[in-house]
Amino acid sequence: MLTQLFPDPITLRAAQAVAAALVALIVAFVARRQQIHLERETVIALGRGIIQIVIVGFVLRFVLGLHGQGQWWLSGVLLLAMLGAGATIAARRTQQIPGIYLVTIPAIVLGAGVMIGLMALIGVLDTAPTSLIPVGSMVIANAMNTMALALDRFRAEVATHTGQIEAGLALGAAPNVMLAPYVQATIQAALIPSVNNLRSLGIVWIPGLMAGMVLAGSNPLEAAIYQFVVIAMLFGAAGITALLCTLMVRSHVFSAAEQLILPREEM
Amino acid sequence: MSTPLLRAEHLSRQVGDKMIIDQISFAVHTGDLVAVIGPSGAGKSSLLRLINRLDEPTGGTVYLQGQDYRELAPRDLRRQVGMMMQAAHLFPGTVAENLRFGPRQQQRELTDDEVATLLAQVGLPGFADREITHLSGGEAQRVSLARTLANRPAVLLLDEPTSALDERAAQGIEALLQRILQEEKLTALMITHDTEQAARLANRALLLKAGQLVRAGTVTEVIHANATLS
Numbered sequence: 001m002l003t004q005l006f007p008d009p010i011t012l013r014a015a016q017a018v019a020a021a022l023v024a025l026i027v028a029f030v031a032r033r034q035q036i037h038l039e040r041e042t043v044i045a046l047g048r049g050i051i052q053i054v055i056v057g058f059v060l061r062f063v064l065g066l067h068g069q070g071q072w073w074l075s076g077v078l079l080l081a082m083l084g085a086g087a088t089i090a091a092r093r094t095q096q097i098p099g100i101y102l103v104t105i106p107a108i109v110l111g112a113g114v115m116i117g118l119m120a121l122i123g124v125l126d127t128a129p130t131s132l133i134p135v136g137s138m139v140i141a142n143a144m145n146t147m148a149l150a151l152d153r154f155r156a157e158v159a160t161h162t163g164q165i166e167a168g169l170a171l172g173a174a175p176n177v178m179l180a181p182y183v184q185a186t187i188q189a190a191l192i193p194s195v196n197n198l199r200s201l202g203i204v205w206i207p208g209l210m211a212g213m214v215l216a217g218s219n220p221l222e223a224a225i226y227q228f229v230v231i232a233m234l235f236g237a238a239g240i241t242a243l244l245c246t247l248m249v250r251s252h253v254f255s256a257a258e259q260l261i262l263p264r265e266e267m
Numbered sequence: 268m269s270t271p272l273l274r275a276e277h278l279s280r281q282v283g284d285k286m287i288i289d290q291i292s293f294a295v296h297t298g299d300l301v302a303v304i305g306p307s308g309a310g311k312s313s314l315l316r317l318i319n320r321l322d323e324p325t326g327g328t329v330y331l332q333g334q335d336y337r338e339l340a341p342r343d344l345r346r347q348v349g350m351m352m353q354a355a356h357l358f359p360g361t362v363a364e365n366l367r368f369g370p371r372q373q374q375r376e377l378t379d380d381e382v383a384t385l386l387a388q389v390g391l392p393g394f395a396d397r398e399i400t401h402l403s404g405g406e407a408q409r410v411s412l413a414r415t416l417a418n419r420p421a422v423l424l425l426d427e428p429t430s431a432l433d434e435r436a437a438q439g440i441e442a443l444l445q446r447i448l449q450e451e452k453l454t455a456l457m458i459t460h461d462t463e464q465a466a467r468l469a470n471r472a473l474l475l476k477a478g479q480l481v482r483a484g485t486v487t488e489v490i491h492a493n494a495t496l497s
Contacts, residue, residue: 167356167411170319171369171418172346257323258341 021046063129075129079136083113086144090245094151096262103248104147111241112143119233135230138209139237142194146238147245150190154249157182158262165260175254183246190242194235201231270333272297272454273348273422277327278317287313289478290327295422295456295471300448302465302486303458304493305475311458312353314475315424318456319350332421346373349420353427355407362386362402362410363395369418377417385413390443405436409443416447423448425457429464444468462490 002019006012028042063074087104094100116136119125125135158165161182168178201207202224209230213223255261271294280288288310295301303311316322318329320341329336336344346369357365366385367377377385382395389409394402402410408428415423428444429437445468448455459465465472465486472489474482482492 163352163354163356164358166321167352168358168368169341170321170345170350170352171372171414172342173368173372174342177372255323257320257337259321259323 017050021050060129060133063133072127072129072132075127075132075136078133079113079116079140082137082140083108086112086140086147090144090147090151093148094155097151097155097249097252098261099252100151100249103245103252104151107147107241107245107248108140108143110244111147111239112140112237115139115233115237115240124229124233135209135233138230139233142234143237143241146190146194146242149193150186150242150246151249153189154182154186154246155262157185158253158260162260162262169258169260175258175260176250179250179253183250186246187242190246191235191239194238197231198235201228207231269296271295271330272299272332273318273456274330275318275327276330278314278324278329279326280313280317280322281325286478288317288324291475291478291480292327293473293480293483295454297454298452299454299471300469301456302469302472302489303456303475304460304462304465304472304489307460308477309475310478311475312426313478315350315426315456315458318422319348319424320344321350342372346418347420348422348424349415349418350424351408351411351415351426351428354431355404355411357399357402357407357410357414360399361395362391362397362399365399365410365414366395366417369414381417385417388416388447389413390439403436404432405439408432408436408440412440412443412447416451421454423453423455425455427458427460430460441468462493466490 002012002015006015024042024046025039028039031038059078063078084105087101087108090108091100091104097103116125116132116139120127120132125132158179165175165178169175207227207230210220210223210227213226214220253260253262273295274293276292278288278291279286291314293301303314305311313322317324320329320336331339331344331347339347358368363379363382366382370377379395383392386392386394389412391406391409391413394406394410399407399410408431412428425444429440432440441464444457447453448468457465457468459468469486471484472482472486473480474489474493482489484492
C-alpha cells in the first residue's frame with residue numbers, strides 16, 4: 001500500500017518509519033492502560049533513534065561517497081567515535097561506581113576495537129567502508145550491550161551480597177577473594193545473549209546481515225558462512241569485553257584500605 | 268599504666284554534612300569487656316566498623332597495641348580485631364568450610380580437631396559437615412562466632428549479636444558469650460541496646476548519642492548516666 005502511495009524511495013522509507021513508530025507508540029499506550037508507563041521513554045527513544053540513524057546515514061553517504069581505498073582511516077575515526085559512545089552508554093547505568101569510565105573505555109577498546117582491527121588485519125573483515133563500518137558497528141554495539149549487562153549484574157551482585165563480602169573482609173580476606181563468585185556469575189550472565197545468538201543461529205533467527213546479503217543477490221551459502229564469521233566475532237569481542245570490564249571494575253568498588261565503597265546507607 | 272590494647276583518639280567519620288562519629292576517644296585494656304550502648308542511630312555500629320576499618324575515619328585514628336592502625340595492612344588489622352556482625356552472613360557450604368575460611372586466608376589450614384574444638388566451644392558439637400542452609404538463626408550466630416574466633420583475634424567486636432534472634436536463642440548466645448569471654452580472657456567491645464545485658468556481660472561501658480561519646484566508665488556508672496540522660 002505504502003509503495004503505491006509513495007513512489008519516491010526516500011519518502012517511502014520516511015512513511016515506513018512513521019508506520020513502524022506508530023506501532024511502537026500504540027504498544028506504549030496499550031501498556032499505559034495496564035498502568036505500565038512506557039510512553040515517555042518510548043517517545044524519547046524513538047525520537048533519538050530516528051535522529052541518530054539519519055545522521056549516521058548522512059555520514060555514511062559522505063564516507064562512501066569518497067572513492068578509493070585510501071579512506072580507510074575515516075572508517076577508523078567513525079569506529080573510534082562509536083567505541084567512545086559505546087563506553088559512555090554502558091557506563092551510564094552504573095555511574096555510582098567510581099571511575100567507571102576508566103573501566104568501560106579500555107574494556108570496549110581492547111575487546112571490540114582490537115577484535116575489529118585484528119580481523120581487518122588478517123583479512124577476515126573487508127576494510128572497505130561499506131563492510132568495515134556496518135560490521136564494526138555490530139561488534140561494538142554487541143560489546144556495549146554485553147558490558148552494560150556485566151556492569152549492571154556486577155553492581156547488583158555486590159549490592160545483594162554486601163553482608164557476606166564485608167564479613168569476609170572482616171575475617172582478613174582479600175577483596176578479590178570475596179568477589180570471585182560474583183565475577184563468575186557476572187561474566188556468565190552477561191554472555192547469555194551472545195551464547196544464545198550462536199546457539200540459535202539459523203534455527204531461530206537469520207541475522208540481518210545474511211538476510212541483507214541474500215536480498216542483495218549473494219550466494220546464500222557464502223552469506224551464511226560470512227554471517228557465522230560475524231557472529232563468532234561478536235561473541236569473541238563480547239567475551240573479551242565482559243571479562244576485561246568485570247576484572248577491571250573489581251578494584252573500583254574498594255578503597256585503597258580494602259573497604260567496600262559502593263554507596264550504602266550509613267548507621 | 269600499661270599501653271592500652273586498643274585506643275581510639277579523636278576518631279571521627281563524616282559523610283556529606285553529617286558527623287556519624289564525632290571526635291570519640293577511649294581506651295580498652297587487655298581483658299576489658301566494654302559494652303557500647305546508646306539509642307538507635309547513635310553511631311554504635313559505625314564505631315565498630317571504624318575500629319575494624321571497614322570504613323575509613325575522616326579524622327583521628329585507632330592505636331592497636333600502641334601502633335597507629337593505618338600503618339598496618341588492613342587484612343592484618345582485621346585478623347587481629349575480629350568482628351562478629353549483627354547478621355551471621357555465613358558463606359555457602361558447610362559449617363567447617365566457614366570456620367576454615369579465615370585461617371585459610373593466612374595459609375593456615377584448621378585440622379578436623381581444631382574445627383571440632385571450636386564447635387564444641389560454641390555449643391555445636393558434631394555440626395562440622397552440616398550445610399549452613401540447615402541451621403537455625405541461633406546456630407548460624409554460633410557458627411559466626413566460631414568463625415571469628417578461628418582467626419584467634421586479640422580483640423573481639425560484637426555488633427548486637429543477639430538482636431536478630433528470638434528470646435530463647437538470644438539467651439543461649441548471651442550465656443555462650445559470657446562463658447567464652449571469661450574462659451578465654453578475651454578483650455571485647457560489644458554493642459547492645461539492652462542495658463541489663465550490658466550489666467551482665469561487661470565491666471566497662473561507652474554511652475554514645477548522636478555520634479558523640481557522652482559517657483565512659485564502669486558499666487554501672489554509664490548505665491546510671493544513661494538512665495539520667497534519658
